[in-house]
Amino acid sequence: MSTVWLPCGDYHQDYAEDQGWWQARFIKFKMILLLAVVFIGIPQFLPEYYVSVGTMVGYTAMGALGVQLLIGFTGLITLGHAAFIAVGAYTSTLLVLQFPWPGFIVDWGLAYPISILVAAIAAGLWSVLFGLPSAKVKGFYLILTTMAAQFITVDFILTQYVSQIGGRGQAFSLPPGVIKIGPWAIDTDLKIYYLMAVLLTLMIIVLANLLRSKPGRAWVAIRDNDIAAEALGINIVRYKLLAFFVAGFFAGLAGAFWVSNTAALSPEHFPWFWSLWLVGVILIGGVGSIHGAIFGALFMVLVMEGLQWAVIPMSEYFPRMLMAFASIKDAAFGLAICAFLIYEPNGLAYRWWQAKNYFNLWPFSY
Amino acid sequence: MKNRIRSLLVLFLALGFLIGVCGVAMAQEIKIGGIMDTTGATSDVGKDYAIGMEEAFKYINAQGGVNGKPIKYTWFDYGYRIPEAITKYRLLKRLGVVAIQGWGTGDTEALSPTVNKDQMPYVSASYSAHLTDPAKTPYNLFFSSDYSTNARAALTAWFDHKWPTKKDYGKRKPRLACSYMFASPYASAPIKALKDHAVMLGFDIGDDQDVSLFALDTKSQVMAMKTFQPDVVWHGNTTMSVAATMRDSFALDLGADHIMNNWALDENLPRLGGEAAEGAIGATPCAFYGQPFKNMDIVVAAGKKYSPGVPQEKRLIRSIQAWGNALLLWEALIRADKAGDLTGKGIMQKGFESLRNFDIGLGAAPITFTETDHRPGTGCLIQEWKDGKFQEVANVNLKQRWPEKWEKEWLGW
Numbered sequence: 001m002s003t004v005w006l007p008c009g010d011y012h013q014d015y016a017e018d019q020g021w022w023q024a025r026f027i028k029f030k031m032i033l034l035l036a037v038v039f040i041g042i043p044q045f046l047p048e049y050y051v052s053v054g055t056m057v058g059y060t061a062m063g064a065l066g067v068q069l070l071i072g073f074t075g076l077i078t079l080g081h082a083a084f085i086a087v088g089a090y091t092s093t094l095l096v097l098q099f100p101w102p103g104f105i106v107d108w109g110l111a112y113p114i115s116i117l118v119a120a121i122a123a124g125l126w127s128v129l130f131g132l133p134s135a136k137v138k139g140f141y142l143i144l145t146t147m148a149a150q151f152i153t154v155d156f157i158l159t160q161y162v163s164q165i166g167g168r169g170q171a172f173s174l175p176p177g178v179i180k181i182g183p184w185a186i187d188t189d190l191k192i193y194y195l196m197a198v199l200l201t202l203m204i205i206v207l208a209n210l211l212r213s214k215p216g217r218a219w220v221a222i223r224d225n226d227i228a229a230e231a232l233g234i235n236i237v238r239y240k241l242l243a244f245f246v247a248g249f250f251a252g253l254a255g256a257f258w259v260s261n262t263a264a265l266s267p268e269h270f271p272w273f274w275s276l277w278l279v280g281v282i283l284i285g286g287v288g289s290i291h292g293a294i295f296g297a298l299f300m301v302l303v304m305e306g307l308q309w310a311v312i313p314m315s316e317y318f319p320r321m322l323m324a325f326a327s328i329k330d331a332a333f334g335l336a337i338c339a340f341l342i343y344e345p346n347g348l349a350y351r352w353w354q355a356k357n358y359f360n361l362w363p364f365s366y
Numbered sequence: 367m368k369n370r371i372r373s374l375l376v377l378f379l380a381l382g383f384l385i386g387v388c389g390v391a392m393a394q395e396i397k398i399g400g401i402m403d404t405t406g407a408t409s410d411v412g413k414d415y416a417i418g419m420e421e422a423f424k425y426i427n428a429q430g431g432v433n434g435k436p437i438k439y440t441w442f443d444y445g446y447r448i449p450e451a452i453t454k455y456r457l458l459k460r461l462g463v464v465a466i467q468g469w470g471t472g473d474t475e476a477l478s479p480t481v482n483k484d485q486m487p488y489v490s491a492s493y494s495a496h497l498t499d500p501a502k503t504p505y506n507l508f509f510s511s512d513y514s515t516n517a518r519a520a521l522t523a524w525f526d527h528k529w530p531t532k533k534d535y536g537k538r539k540p541r542l543a544c545s546y547m548f549a550s551p552y553a554s555a556p557i558k559a560l561k562d563h564a565v566m567l568g569f570d571i572g573d574d575q576d577v578s579l580f581a582l583d584t585k586s587q588v589m590a591m592k593t594f595q596p597d598v599v600w601h602g603n604t605t606m607s608v609a610a611t612m613r614d615s616f617a618l619d620l621g622a623d624h625i626m627n628n629w630a631l632d633e634n635l636p637r638l639g640g641e642a643a644e645g646a647i648g649a650t651p652c653a654f655y656g657q658p659f660k661n662m663d664i665v666v667a668a669g670k671k672y673s674p675g676v677p678q679e680k681r682l683i684r685s686i687q688a689w690g691n692a693l694l695l696w697e698a699l700i701r702a703d704k705a706g707d708l709t710g711k712g713i714m715q716k717g718f719e720s721l722r723n724f725d726i727g728l729g730a731a732p733i734t735f736t737e738t739d740h741r742p743g744t745g746c747l748i749q750e751w752k753d754g755k756f757q758e759v760a761n762v763n764l765k766q767r768w769p770e771k772w773e774k775e776w777l778g779w
Contacts, residue, residue, distance in 0.1 A: 047460065048456075048459075048460075049456055049457065049459065049460030052453075052456045053453075053456075056449075056453055154549075155549065159548045159549040159576075160548055160576070163548070163549075173475060173478070173479070173496075174479070175479075176479060176482075176483070187483065188483075189456075261452070262448075262452060262476045262479075262480075263476075263479040263480070264475050264476040264477075264478065264479065265476075266448070266472050266475075266476070266549070266551045267549040268446075268447075268448050268472040268549060268550065268551065269448050269449065269472075269476070271447065273447070274449075305453070305457075308442070308457060312440060312461075315440075319420070322440075322441055322442055322443065323402075323404045323413075323416060323443055324404070324405065324443065325442050325443045326404075326405045326406065326443045326444060326445030326447070326450070327405050327443075327445075329445075330445075
């Protein structure tokens with residue numbers, strides 16, 4: 001632990017120090033402040049609507065973290081991530097609704113927490129299955145194989161078979177009180193937000209730790225030059241599949257969490273467009289950075305919500321704007337991606353890094 | 367100087383008065399939200415519905431709103447994306463709406479636990495029977511017969527009136543096949559009830575065919591159906607894909623009759639299907655646009671007044687359906703307001719659930735809601751596109767025909 005208050009320049013002397021979580025007291029203070037904002041400020045002081053917007057930011061970030069790991073850190077382009085989120089959501093729902101849990105598991109509110117874990121593992125393994133072609137193909141070809149995950153998983157398996165379980169038709173509905181963690185039923189926007197905040201924080205900690213360990217270095221090496229990485233002795237197939245597993249695991253967590261937010265589920269919740277949206281999130285937020293996934297999610301959700309608030313008063317004069325709002329939103333999404341790729345290809349995370357560096361040396365920068 | 371101060375004081379007082387008056391006016395406004403699909407998978411029927419809904423609220427305000435209180439109607443297009451519908455719902459809640467006019471089955475069912483928790487009356491364009499049991503979905507309603515009732519009624523009408531005219535009648539069981547988008551909760555909602563009804567009437571049931579809501583080519587599905595040689599095909603999708611399936615059935619000489627849910631049978635079906643649409647039979651929860659029924663003159667006049675840019679000849683039954691739900695909500699709000707309780711619970715109990723055989727006109731069946739049953743009617747009018755116009759096949763009353771099953775078995779699915 002450093003004794004300095006402000007991170008004023010780089011004085012790291014070894015790798016451990018360079019990768020340390022708390023490089024200065026200021027950073028520790030900053031992180032505690034951030035946690036206070038996330039866990040106390042937003043849920044306790046903002047109206048319910050903004051809390052639910054925060055939940056959407058979190059859900060988007062949870063999905064984007066997996067995409068970031070695959071695209072940003074390992075160089076494996078994916079356009080089928082919604083499928084893995086769907087696997088997580090369906091596994092969790094089916095376990096909660098259909099699995100013959102012993103009475104004490106249900107009474108103690110353990111069915112949903114266990115289902116989250118199993119859902120994450122199932123989605124991770126499913127993701128590995130669709131990651132297998134990455135041993136042979138990359139680039140555009142890999143995009144197509146990951147897209148196959150969407151069509152095979154959501155449009156075929158989930159729609160034609162899994163949705164039929166229980167005889168309801170296509171949609172599962174979770175009765176109130178079923179989604180329970182311990183004694184707490186996850187039935188209010190506030191509780192859903194807290195669940196999201198805890199899961200997202202854990203995911204960020206896990207991913208950040210993985211990235212500064214051996215697998216993380218291997219992933220980055222594969223991304224930068226897979227042939228050179230193999231020449232250095234890295235088993236690239238193994239590490240690529242590990243990346244798919246971790247990304248799928250995160251997607252599974254996101255899907256299992258999503259169930260608590262809607263209490264209902266159908267294949268329509270996981271359109272292919274959502275996979276594309278998540279790629280847009282990391283492009284805007286910044287490829288190759290955990291911050292990028294968070295900033296991208298913040299940008300995409302908050303800007304779109306802001307757009308909504310802008311459209312409401314304008315609709316008095318241009319009533320057709322409401323009719324075309326979904327198209328306006330899609331256009332804004334496309335425009336934002338174009339604008340970022342042209343003017344800030346490194347994304348919002350790079351701007352954050354620049355601002356941080358500026359203030360690290362402020363007011364005596366030179 | 368004194369004069370200037372006095373002028374400023376008067377100005378401030380006037381401003382204060384104006385703000386006060388506006389405040390009172392705002393306070394008396396009743397906010398209603400809308401979640402519509404004008405760009406997504408069901409926009410082929412959703413656009414006209416959204417236009418009709420907006421016109422209906424303009425008309426209602428022109429009539430003095432709810433006991434003199436104007437309605438502020440704010441709606442959004444959610445593009446038939448469920449996560450989007452959820453965020454829109456929360457936004458509308460944030461805006462302080464007291465009730466919502468919703469759209470599809472997927473999002474209405476997904477939002478159902480939330481609207482129940484929030485005690486938000488949710489009048490939907492989804493007529494899924496899963497929304498009719500108040501024990502499970504106490505805040506969901508609609509003016510129309512539900513999809514399961516539609517399916518049972520359409521099959522019954524075909525069985526009674528068309529099957530006896532076939533050459534194999536009396537020699538073998540009739541054969542039914544279903545064509546719909548498996549992944550769509552709307553399209554799949556009545557399938558279980560339809561098959562239950564088919565078994566009860568003695569049908570053989572073939573394999574279901576998965577047809578996307580966006581489908582333009584359905585030859586492979588029609589070829590698959592052809593091996594089963596169905597006598598009648600149930601179409602569970604919306605107009606565009608049903609027209610495509612009927613065209614392909616005609617081209618490939620399937621030789622079956624076509625019965626369909628209400629969101630498939632509209633004025634566009636013959637336009638898109640051409641001669642293949644001849645004989646299309648479907649559930650019609652209300653009159654087609656412009657048909658001579660009570661209150662239709664109001665709808666047509668409002669259409670001309672508020673949407674002059676939309677040609678009258680292109681208006682659809684979807685507008686009438688929107689008016690049906692709008693008039694239903696209007697009446698519930700009037701009753702709840704008279705009772706002095708415009709909360710969600712008040713609107714439900716003192717508004718909707720006080721309706722007994724309430725007639726909205728527009729060719730719709732009289733509406734009754736009770737605290738144990740949110741099926742608004744007991745049957746459905748079945749019509750057929752024949753000789754260039756829609757003609758009545760039968761007005762099927764399921765409750766009259768199967769009273770015990772209607773009361774004890776069929777609620778909520």
